[in-house]
Amino acid sequence: MCRLCTRAEAPAWAVHNPYVENGYRVTGGFRGAIRSVLMWHNETANIWSHLLGLTVFALLTTSMATGWGNAHAPALPASWIMGEEGESWDGAGGEALRATIASLASTLDAASSEEAVLLHYEPAPRWPMYVFLAGACLCLSFSGICHTLACVSAQVSSIVWRIDYVGIVTLIMASFYPVVYYSFMCVPALRTFYLVGISLFGFVVLSVMLLERFQAPKYTPFRAVLFSGLGAFGIFPLLHQTLFTWRIVPTPMVVTFWLEILMGMCYLGGAFIYARAVPERWNPGRFDVWGGTLCSHNLFHVLVVAGAYVHYRAALVLIAWRDHHRCDADATLLRTFYLDNGWLGGRHHVPWIPHGEL
Numbered sequence: 001m002c003r004l005c006t007r008a009e010a011p012a013w014a015v016h017n018p019y020v021e022n023g024y025r026v027t028g029g030f031r032g033a034i035r036s037v038l039m040w041h042n043e044t045a046n047i048w049s050h051l052l053g054l055t056v057f058a059l060l061t062t063s064m065a066t067g068w069g070n071a072h073a074p075a076l077p078a079s080w081i082m083g084e085e086g087e088s089w090d091g092a093g094g095e096a097l098r099a100t101i102a103s104l105a106s107t108l109d110a111a112s113s114e115e116a117v118l119l120h121y122e123p124a125p126r127w128p129m130y131v132f133l134a135g136a137c138l139c140l141s142f143s144g145i146c147h148t149l150a151c152v153s154a155q156v157s158s159i160v161w162r163i164d165y166v167g168i169v170t171l172i173m174a175s176f177y178p179v180v181y182y183s184f185m186c187v188p189a190l191r192t193f194y195l196v197g198i199s200l201f202g203f204v205v206l207s208v209m210l211l212e213r214f215q216a217p218k219y220t221p222f223r224a225v226l227f228s229g230l231g232a233f234g235i236f237p238l239l240h241q242t243l244f245t246w247r248i249v250p251t252p253m254v255v256t257f258w259l260e261i262l263m264g265m266c267y268l269g270g271a272f273i274y275a276r277a278v279p280e281r282w283n284p285g286r287f288d289v290w291g292g293t294l295c296s297h298n299l300f301h302v303l304v305v306a307g308a309y310v311h312y313r314a315a316l317v318l319i320a321w322r323d324h325h326r327c328d329a330d331a332t333l334l335r336t337f338y339l340d341n342g343w344l345g346g347r348h349h350v351p352w353i354p355h356g357e358l
């Protein structure tokens with residue numbers, strides 16, 4: 001059984017937050033550490049916040065795999081596909097649009113049934129979403145294990161904190177998979193470029209986190225830069241696709257973009273609260289055990305789960321869109337972007353063609 005002690009009594013390697021005064025577990029060994037999951041100490045809220053988060057993500061994965069809870073693919077609001085319909089339907093633009101639709105409708109009537117089949121509902125691949133869900137489950141379970149076992153010994157503590165980093169890097173890498181895959185589903189070269197790029201970068205960061213020589217305090221800024229660099233890398237594919245589509249509001253990619261901004265705020269807000277030791281720095285000792293849910297690291301944990309959930313919702317938006325609209329949707333978005341801007345020589349307004357009318 002673990003004994004609880006104060007910060008002054010606890011070994012130096014066990015103290016990470018100078019504002020937490022009590023509730024340090026000692027002398028329990030592996031058995032005591034595992035039993036301490038059901039005790040109150042200064043890691044209880046850290047352990048349980050991520051074990052509960054793990055339960056949520058395990059349920060989301062099961063729900064997706066079995067179809068339980070979402071038997072039907074979510075329908076998309078018509079406005080996402082129509083774009084800014086108001087101006088398109090009036091005046092000369094509206095005339096041109098009606099003429100285009102009429103000609104497309106007659107083409108479709110004449111099309112063979114094989115071509116028509118292509119327009120039918122066909123679910124987008126689910127594996128990129130499972131990569132993300134697996135990354136989230138791995139990160140949350142590694143974190144739960146680390147916070148449970150970190151009190152065993154100096155050596156175990158040094159190993160489990162590295163495992164915690166591995167979980168975080170895996171979550172960052174895995175998060176890019178659904179967003180990059182679904183938004184660049186019809187541009188295979190860019191999709192492969194971004195996915196291979198993020199995976200290689202992620203493996204470099206993983207090696208640095210695992211190698212003993214990079215654990216020295218002098219490498220802390222270097223590790224912080226690598227972590228942030230990996231997260232920042234994700235901005236490129238996101239901005240890349242949003243750039244093409246921002247003029248047509250709302251589109252799934254713009255909706256996803258705002259959700260990802262919210263996710264970024266959760267992660268960065270959590271990292272800031274953690275780094276600044278808010279709120280325990282203002283009242284050391286007050287948030288140790290019973291107020292543990294308010295300690296900076298607990299808030300950081302809760303915000304990580306919230307950020308991952310927002311990301312899951314963002315990926316669902318893209319999946320729902322790709323289930324209903326495949327590469328024809330990209331062609332329409334890109335054509336509107338280039339021709340409306342006159343970048344490819346077209347000065348006239350090219351009307352938006354609703355997918356349902358094709």
Ligand SMILES: [Zn+2]
Nearest residue numbers: 046143297301
């Ligand atoms: Zn943690």
